[in-house]
Amino acid sequence: MLNPKKIEQIIQQMQDSLPQGIKDLGQDAENKLKQTLQAQLSKLDLVTREEFDVQTQVLIRTREKLNELEKRLDDLLKEKENQ
Structure with a gap:
Protein backbone atom coordinates (compact mmCIF):
# COMPACT_ATOMS: atom_id res chain seq x y z
CA MET A 1 0.00 0.00 0.00
CA LEU A 2 1.30 3.45 -0.89
CA ASN A 3 1.84 5.84 1.97
CA PRO A 4 0.12 9.17 1.18
CA LYS A 5 2.71 11.09 3.21
CA LYS A 6 5.50 9.50 1.21
CA ILE A 7 3.77 10.46 -2.05
CA GLU A 8 3.42 14.04 -0.83
CA GLN A 9 7.13 14.08 0.09
CA ILE A 10 8.05 12.89 -3.41
CA ILE A 11 5.82 15.52 -5.01
CA GLN A 12 7.31 18.22 -2.77
CA GLN A 13 10.84 17.12 -3.70
CA MET A 14 9.93 17.25 -7.37
CA GLN A 15 8.46 20.72 -6.97
CA ASP A 16 11.51 21.91 -5.04
CA SER A 17 13.80 20.70 -7.82
CA LEU A 18 11.97 22.63 -10.55
CA PRO A 19 13.54 25.84 -11.87
CA VAL A 54 -29.07 29.68 8.25
CA GLN A 55 -31.96 28.92 5.91
CA THR A 56 -32.02 25.32 7.13
CA GLN A 57 -32.44 26.55 10.70
CA VAL A 58 -35.19 28.95 9.62
CA LEU A 59 -36.96 26.11 7.85
CA ILE A 60 -36.70 23.88 10.93
CA ARG A 61 -38.19 26.60 13.15
CA THR A 62 -40.95 27.25 10.61
CA ARG A 63 -41.77 23.53 10.47
CA GLU A 64 -41.96 23.41 14.28
CA LYS A 65 -44.31 26.40 14.38
CA LEU A 66 -46.47 24.88 11.66
CA ASN A 67 -46.72 21.63 13.61
CA GLU A 68 -47.73 23.56 16.73
CA LEU A 69 -50.39 25.50 14.81
CA GLU A 70 -51.75 22.30 13.26
CA LYS A 71 -52.03 20.74 16.71
CA ARG A 72 -53.78 23.81 18.10
CA LEU A 73 -56.21 23.82 15.18
CA ASP A 74 -56.95 20.13 15.69
CA ASP A 75 -57.55 20.76 19.40
CA LEU A 76 -59.91 23.66 18.63
CA LEU A 77 -61.83 21.58 16.09
CA LYS A 78 -62.18 18.76 18.61
CA GLU A 79 -63.47 21.21 21.23
CA LYS A 80 -66.00 22.57 18.81
CA GLU A 81 -67.21 19.05 17.93
CA ASN A 82 -67.66 18.25 21.61
CA GLN A 83 -69.90 21.28 22.22
Whole structure:
Protein backbone atom coordinates (compact mmCIF):
# COMPACT_ATOMS: atom_id res chain seq x y z
CA MET A 1 0.00 0.00 0.00
CA LEU A 2 1.30 3.45 -0.89
CA ASN A 3 1.84 5.84 1.97
CA PRO A 4 0.12 9.17 1.18
CA LYS A 5 2.71 11.09 3.21
CA LYS A 6 5.50 9.50 1.21
CA ILE A 7 3.77 10.46 -2.05
CA GLU A 8 3.42 14.04 -0.83
CA GLN A 9 7.13 14.08 0.09
CA ILE A 10 8.05 12.89 -3.41
CA ILE A 11 5.82 15.52 -5.01
CA GLN A 12 7.31 18.22 -2.77
CA GLN A 13 10.84 17.12 -3.70
CA MET A 14 9.93 17.25 -7.37
CA GLN A 15 8.46 20.72 -6.97
CA ASP A 16 11.51 21.91 -5.04
CA SER A 17 13.80 20.70 -7.82
CA LEU A 18 11.97 22.63 -10.55
CA PRO A 19 13.54 25.84 -11.87
CA GLN A 20 11.98 29.04 -10.52
CA GLY A 21 10.59 30.00 -13.96
CA ILE A 22 8.58 26.80 -14.18
CA LYS A 23 7.38 27.22 -10.59
CA ASP A 24 6.22 30.75 -11.43
CA LEU A 25 4.49 29.51 -14.58
CA GLY A 26 2.68 26.83 -12.59
CA GLN A 27 1.66 29.38 -9.96
CA ASP A 28 0.42 31.78 -12.65
CA ALA A 29 -1.59 28.99 -14.28
CA GLU A 30 -3.09 28.01 -10.92
CA ASN A 31 -4.04 31.63 -10.18
CA LYS A 32 -5.65 32.06 -13.62
CA LEU A 33 -7.56 28.81 -13.18
CA LYS A 34 -8.81 29.94 -9.76
CA GLN A 35 -9.88 33.31 -11.16
CA THR A 36 -11.70 31.70 -14.07
CA LEU A 37 -13.40 29.17 -11.82
CA GLN A 38 -14.47 31.85 -9.35
CA ALA A 39 -15.83 34.01 -12.17
CA GLN A 40 -17.84 31.12 -13.59
CA LEU A 41 -19.15 30.08 -10.18
CA SER A 42 -20.19 33.64 -9.40
CA LYS A 43 -22.45 33.53 -12.48
CA LEU A 44 -24.34 30.60 -11.00
CA ASP A 45 -27.17 31.08 -8.55
CA LEU A 46 -25.36 29.53 -5.58
CA VAL A 47 -25.43 30.25 -1.87
CA THR A 48 -22.66 29.91 0.65
CA ARG A 49 -22.66 27.08 3.15
CA GLU A 50 -23.31 29.62 5.89
CA GLU A 51 -26.38 30.99 4.09
CA PHE A 52 -27.61 27.44 3.49
CA ASP A 53 -27.20 26.54 7.16
CA VAL A 54 -29.07 29.68 8.25
CA GLN A 55 -31.96 28.92 5.91
CA THR A 56 -32.02 25.32 7.13
CA GLN A 57 -32.44 26.55 10.70
CA VAL A 58 -35.19 28.95 9.62
CA LEU A 59 -36.96 26.11 7.85
CA ILE A 60 -36.70 23.88 10.93
CA ARG A 61 -38.19 26.60 13.15
CA THR A 62 -40.95 27.25 10.61
CA ARG A 63 -41.77 23.53 10.47
CA GLU A 64 -41.96 23.41 14.28
CA LYS A 65 -44.31 26.40 14.38
CA LEU A 66 -46.47 24.88 11.66
CA ASN A 67 -46.72 21.63 13.61
CA GLU A 68 -47.73 23.56 16.73
CA LEU A 69 -50.39 25.50 14.81
CA GLU A 70 -51.75 22.30 13.26
CA LYS A 71 -52.03 20.74 16.71
CA ARG A 72 -53.78 23.81 18.10
CA LEU A 73 -56.21 23.82 15.18
CA ASP A 74 -56.95 20.13 15.69
CA ASP A 75 -57.55 20.76 19.40
CA LEU A 76 -59.91 23.66 18.63
CA LEU A 77 -61.83 21.58 16.09
CA LYS A 78 -62.18 18.76 18.61
CA GLU A 79 -63.47 21.21 21.23
CA LYS A 80 -66.00 22.57 18.81
CA GLU A 81 -67.21 19.05 17.93
CA ASN A 82 -67.66 18.25 21.61
CA GLN A 83 -69.90 21.28 22.22
